[in-house]
Amino acid sequence: xxxxxxxxxQTPAALLLIGPxxxxxxxxxxxxxxxxxxxxxxxxxxxSPLPLEFVELKQFTRIFNDPAFLQALAxxxxxxxxxxxLQTALxxxxxxxxxxxxxxxxxYRTLFxxxxxxxxxxxxxxxxxxxxxxxxxxxxxxxxxxxxGQWQPRxxxxxxxxxxxxxxxxxxxxxxxxxxxxxxxxxxxxxxxLDEAAALDGAGRWQRFLHVTLPQLRNPLIFxxxxxxxxxxxxxxxxQIMTRGGPDNATTTVMYEMVESVFTRQQVARASAxxxxxxxxxxxxxxxxxxxxxxxxxxx
Amino acid sequence: MASIRLDKVSKQYDGHDAIxxxxxxxxxxxxxxxLVGPSGCGKSTLLRMVAGLEEVxxxxxxxxxxxxxxxxxxxxxxxxxxQNYALYPHMTVRENLAFPLKMQRLLxxxxxxxxxxxxxxxxxxxxxxxxxxxxSGGQRQRVAMGRAMVRxxxxxxxxxxxxxxxxKLRVExxxxxxxxxxxxxxxxxxxxxxxxxxxxxxxxxAVMRAGKLQQVATPSRxxxxxxxxxxxxxxxxxxxxxxxxxxETVDKTLAFRLGEHCFTLTQSVVENYPDLPNRSGQMLLLxxxxxxxxxxxxxxxxSLETIVSSAEPLGHETILHVDADIDVVATDTEDPGxxxxxxxxxxxxxxxxxxxxxxxxxxxxxxxxxxxCFDLQGTALAPHD
Amino acid sequence: xxxQRSRPGMILSYALLSVLALLCLAPVVMMxxxxxxxxxxxxxxxGTLAGFIxxxxxxxxxxxxFTRTDFLGFLINSLFITGTIVICGLLVNALAAYAFxxxxxxxxxxxxxxxxxxxxxxxxxxxxxxxxxxxxLGLRDTYLAQILPFIANAFSIYLFYSFxxxxxxxxxxxxxxxGASTLRIFFSIILxxxxxxxASVAILSFLxxxxxxxxxxxxxxxxxxxxxxxxxxxxxxxxxLQWGDILAFGVMMVAPVxxxxxxxxxxxVRGVAASGIKx
Ligand SMILES: Nc1ncnc2c1ncn2[C@@H]1O[C@H](COP(=O)(O)OP(=O)(O)OP(=O)(O)O)[C@@H](O)[C@H]1O
Ligand SMILES: [Mg+2]
Numbered sequence: 001x002x003x004x005x006x007x008x009x010q011t012p013a014a015l016l017l018i019g020p021x022x023x024x025x026x027x028x029x030x031x032x033x034x035x036x037x038x039x040x041x042x043x044x045x046x047x048s049p050l051p052l053e054f055v056e057l058k059q060f061t062r063i064f065n066d067p068a069f070l071q072a073l074a075x076x077x078x079x080x081x082x083x084x085x086l087q088t089a090l091x092x093x094x095x096x097x098x099x100x101x102x103x104x105x106x107x108y109r110t111l112f113x114x115x116x117x118x119x120x121x122x123x124x125x126x127x128x129x130x131x132x133x134x135x136x137x138x139x140x141x142x143x144x145x146x147x148x149g150q151w152q153p154r155x156x157x158x159x160x161x162x163x164x165x166x167x168x169x170x171x172x173x174x175x176x177x178x179x180x181x182x183x184x185x186x187x188x189x190x191x192x193x194l195d196e197a198a199a200l201d202g203a204g205r206w207q208r209f210l211h212v213t214l215p216q217l218r219n220p221l222i223f224x225x226x227x228x229x230x231x232x233x234x235x236x237x238x239x240q241i242m243t244r245g246g247p248d249n250a251t252t253t254v255m256y257e258m259v260e261s262v263f264t265r266q267q268v269a270r271a272s273a274x275x276x277x278x279x280x281x282x283x284x285x286x287x288x289x290x291x292x293x294x295x296x297x298x299x300x
Numbered sequence: 301m302a303s304i305r306l307d308k309v310s311k312q313y314d315g316h317d318a319i320x321x322x323x324x325x326x327x328x329x330x331x332x333x334x335l336v337g338p339s340g341c342g343k344s345t346l347l348r349m350v351a352g353l354e355e356v357x358x359x360x361x362x363x364x365x366x367x368x369x370x371x372x373x374x375x376x377x378x379x380x381x382x383q384n385y386a387l388y389p390h391m392t393v394r395e396n397l398a399f400p401l402k403m404q405r406l407l408x409x410x411x412x413x414x415x416x417x418x419x420x421x422x423x424x425x426x427x428x429x430x431x432x433x434x435x436s437g438g439q440r441q442r443v444a445m446g447r448a449m450v451r452x453x454x455x456x457x458x459x460x461x462x463x464x465x466x467x468k469l470r471v472e473x474x475x476x477x478x479x480x481x482x483x484x485x486x487x488x489x490x491x492x493x494x495x496x497x498x499x500x501x502x503x504x505x506a507v508m509r510a511g512k513l514q515q516v517a518t519p520s521r522x523x524x525x526x527x528x529x530x531x532x533x534x535x536x537x538x539x540x541x542x543x544x545x546x547x548e549t550v551d552k553t554l555a556f557r558l559g560e561h562c563f564t565l566t567q568s569v570v571e572n573y574p575d576l577p578n579r580s581g582q583m584l585l586l587x588x589x590x591x592x593x594x595x596x597x598x599x600x601x602x603s604l605e606t607i608v609s610s611a612e613p614l615g616h617e618t619i620l621h622v623d624a625d626i627d628v629v630a631t632d633t634e635d636p637g638x639x640x641x642x643x644x645x646x647x648x649x650x651x652x653x654x655x656x657x658x659x660x661x662x663x664x665x666x667x668x669x670x671x672x673c674f675d676l677q678g679t680a681l682a683p684h685d
Numbered sequence: 686x687x688x689q690r691s692r693p694g695m696i697l698s699y700a701l702l703s704v705l706a707l708l709c710l711a712p713v714v715m716m717x718x719x720x721x722x723x724x725x726x727x728x729x730x731x732g733t734l735a736g737f738i739x740x741x742x743x744x745x746x747x748x749x750x751f752t753r754t755d756f757l758g759f760l761i762n763s764l765f766i767t768g769t770i771v772i773c774g775l776l777v778n779a780l781a782a783y784a785f786x787x788x789x790x791x792x793x794x795x796x797x798x799x800x801x802x803x804x805x806x807x808x809x810x811x812x813x814x815x816x817x818x819x820x821x822l823g824l825r826d827t828y829l830a831q832i833l834p835f836i837a838n839a840f841s842i843y844l845f846y847s848f849x850x851x852x853x854x855x856x857x858x859x860x861x862x863x864g865a866s867t868l869r870i871f872f873s874i875i876l877x878x879x880x881x882x883x884a885s886v887a888i889l890s891f892l893x894x895x896x897x898x899x900x901x902x903x904x905x906x907x908x909x910x911x912x913x914x915x916x917x918x919x920x921x922x923x924x925x926l927q928w929g930d931i932l933a934f935g936v937m938m939v940a941p942v943x944x945x946x947x948x949x950x951x952x953x954v955r956g957v958a959a960s961g962i963k964x
Contacts, residue, residue: 013867014790021781022796024837029803032814039814046820097702102695110950111706114713117946117953119896121914122935125921126716129728129928136729138715173709178957185958234809237898241918255809255899262813263903271813279810286805353858373861380862386855390877399873403864451863 033279040273046266059273063257069274071249072257079168079253080232087172088225091179092217096209098180099187109184113177120174124241127170131156131242139166157243160250167238167251175231179224186220187213219293226289233281254278302364302454302487303329304350309359311345311511319345320511322359327455332481332488333516334502336495338534338632342511343491347457350489352376363454379453383460385444387432393419393443394428400451418450421480438469445480455487462497474501495535499523507531509632529678532587533631538619538647540587540672544627544637549580556586558604558666559625566669573673573681584681585629585637587672590619593648596665603663609645611656618654621645622662637676711737720746720936724929746933753923753930755908756937759916766831766901766912767894771887773836778886779879781837782845783871787857797846803839808900816903830904831912835894841886844959848882849875885956888949895942913938 043053063069094112098105130138133155143151156166198208236255245252262271304327311320319342327333335343348354352373360367387396401411419425422442462470481488498505499519506516515527526532533539545556555564596603606622628644629636673681714737719727721742750756785797824830860870898914905911920934946953
């Protein structure tokens with residue numbers, strides 16, 4: 001932008017206003033991020049006496065040959081593949097149920113949203129108790145009840161097959177309310193005339209849902225699915241508290257491996273390489289979302 | 301009080317055509333000047349440049365002979381009334397009125413005194429503790445006026461301040477504004493696209509079209525002597541009919557032919573336009589106010605046979621649109637002489653309440669005393685004194 | 686209101702909602718009743734109906750939490766860290782967003798695009814270098830390391846921006862003509878008319894930092910500046926394992942938030958919905 005004169009050039013005032021935010025974003029977001037991208041190509045270790053070296057793609061070849069990291073990627077992927085559709089479907093179902101104008105909607109909405117205000121670390125600890133081994137464990141006895149006594153009590157969090165699903169379950173419990181609220185807002189933004197017009201055109205309820213509601217809900221749906229997918233790749237708190245990546249790496253995640261590298265082994269460079277991989281995943285997902293939404297974002 | 305002068309002011313956004321081109325305009329001290337023109341012609345832009353909300357691309361704006369191009373709005377000491385009033389929604393009427401005074405760091409007593417005085421003047425007394433949301437449209441309008449008045453600004457700028465009101469209220473507040481302005485004697489630049497508002501309110505009226513000033517004159521002068529067909533068509537309700545005719549000399553008098561009939565120009569018209577005799581044999585644009593057309597019984601001389609296409613009976617008068625075998629030109633184009641309306645519709649105002657049926661034949665007579673003459677480019681023939 | 690369903694449809698809806706609500710509520714009720722029971726009965730009764738009935742209720746577990754850990758200290762840490770991030774964040778990000786939305790200045794569009802780009806970087810993408818920097822500077826185990834990096838937030842700026850851009854421009858123009866300065870306009874005109882977005886941003890960033898675990902886990906060493914989420918995980922590993930105490934800790938940790946949530950639930954819901962509407 002050019003300015004013919006100084007009249008409306010508010011650069012000094014603007015610098016004052018954006019100064020603090022810009023300082024923070026540059027120093028604590030952009031700079032560290034660029035630093036991570038750079039160090040991913042070095043051998044940087046915290047407190048290491050070795051000289052800093054440029055090691056090209058060595059860190060990347062290392063992590064991609066590390067079975068634990070590959071397992072972590074696979075776990076994240078599996079988590080996303082299961083949790084995103086399930087949680088979105090559940091949230092959509094809840095939103096639809098709550099969008100009928102039934103009496104008591106607010107109470108139900110409050111209940112379903114409540115887990116969202118629970119810190120994940122608390123949720124994780126509480127669910128350790130729920131997944132307690134032995135027949136008196138809450139989940140075990142629920143399954144026993146539902147299967148009319150056929151269920152053999154399992155130690156969920158130490159079972160290589162069940163540990164990850166267990167973590168998925170509590171993640172859905174905690175996260176569905178968030179999605180539900182966004183989808184509910186999306187539903188309420190659909191002009192009711194559309195639905196009525198379709199009804200007058202002779203569309204049944206299921207057809208209206210397919211041809212009116214779902215297309216109108218496209219952007220919120222894409223948004224919540226993106227958020228949940230990214231959340232799936234950020235998976236850490238539950239794993240760290242409940243299983244520490246075990247048993248046998250069955251629940252390890254990219255984030256968990258990353259923190260392990262930098263935290264317990266001081267391998268800054270290796271962790272940076274994982275950061276880069278993580279970032280590329282997030283970038284790809286976000287790009288996909290923007291493509292799907294085709295939104296034109298206005299910069300004024 | 302102050303005078304405002306625009307000296308060759310232009311406005312252009314990067315990569316767009318000019319919105320305002322080399323505009324010269326003076327608003328005299330204490331004058332109410334109305335800026336009128338069709339939607340999108342750049343009135344608001346001009347007003348906002350005067351206010352300092354918009355950059356001037358070229359030329360100068362002077363307030364009391366001081367160039368203010370570089371002066372931010374805060375320092376111009378102008379007050380503005382916005383189309384949607386822009387009342388601060390979170391403040392009461394009292395706080396709204398006090399805000400500009402507080403910005404001037406006046407003492408609280410002085411603020412209270414001035415707020416009370418303004419409220420009194422606009423009879424806002426019992427509304428002072430309400431929020432804008434709790435006011436009717438007319439009341440909001442008055443608060444907006446009050447906020448402009450309260451602070452002794454050098455001039456008022458108003459951008460279509462009445463356009464959000466219903467028709468009745470508009471007339472009411474229009475006269476209130478006129479009275480207030482007269483009483484305060486404050487220089488006012490008033491923007492509207494409504495020519496009735498312009499004519500009733502303005503000491504002088506500036507007509508704009510597509511970023512260019514057409515004519516600045518008193519309402520009566522604008523009506524009597526429009527400088528071109530655009531102004532002629534824009535001012536008046538409905539606007540002037542402009543026909544393309546061939547000027548002829550019949551029996552040593554100037555005349556023109558409409559359909560079957562030959563109309564001779566009266567002496568007063570010829571005196572008005574001394575250049576006319578030289579144009580005998582040429583095409584020319586002739587303006588006829590709808591009020592200068594009267595209904596006559598069939599069979600009389602000098603009457604035009606026309607077919608009713610529609611009629612709008614208004615009670616005290618009837619606006620009649622008729623088809624006739626004539627060339628009617630568009631008044632709002634660059635080249636009116638060559639832009640004939642597809643359906644030549646002539647508009648007349650007939651006193652009284654009449655019912656005409658579409659398709660009915662009526663005979664009309666033209667008052668040849670009140671003709672306006674323009675060249676084919678649409679410019680009034682000079683001199684028009 | 687949407688068209689009402691038929692009667693059987695309505696009953697089905699209520700049945701579904703109620704079952705789901707029960708499932709959703711069960712862990713919470715279990716947590717609350719468990720916190721009131723003697724430690725040894727929590728685990729054994731969790732799977733039975735008795736797990737949901739607080740007979741012999743006592744506050745012993747709550748008392749134990751205070752003797753076994755410095756709960757109050759953790760609470761104060763959490764309140765201080767989250768409160769500072771939220772309040773400073775509101776001011777810093779709103780001011781920046783206002784400059785992006787309304788002022789004319791050199792480099793505005795460029796910088797705004799940078800902010801939009803930074804929005805996709807989650808904390809996890811910068812945790813490693815940030816941790817490295819904090820370690821080098823010897824700032825582990827400080828409040829500073831837990832607060833300062835997170836005050837400026839691209840997403841908050843974006844939320845504020847979207848709101849400010851929709852405010853009527855005339856309000857500010859009127860204020861400018863009335864003689865108000867930029868800062869004055871922000872505080873006297875913009876701020877009072879932007880309560881919804883301030884509430885949204887406050888709630889979203891509060892939820893985010895009140896429950897943050899990864900970063901405080903990395904930068905805190907001792908209990909001095911440890912916030913609640915890390916503290917409860919640490920408490921869980923503190924022998925002897927006493928479930929009653931842990932659940933009591935949990936209840937106390939979530940109760941204030943839950944209370945605020947129930948009082949202001951409309952705002953919570955609106956805040957979260959606002960984050961999605963732009964998507
Ligand atoms: N920021 C801008 N960039 C480009 N063109 C603009 C901009 N703002 C206004 N314009 C154009 O300038 C012209 C004049 O606009 P302006 O608002 O001054 O018209 P107006 O005469 O006040 O019309 P109205 O009676 O409808 O209010 C319009 O054609 C408009 O499209
Ligand atoms: Mg306008």
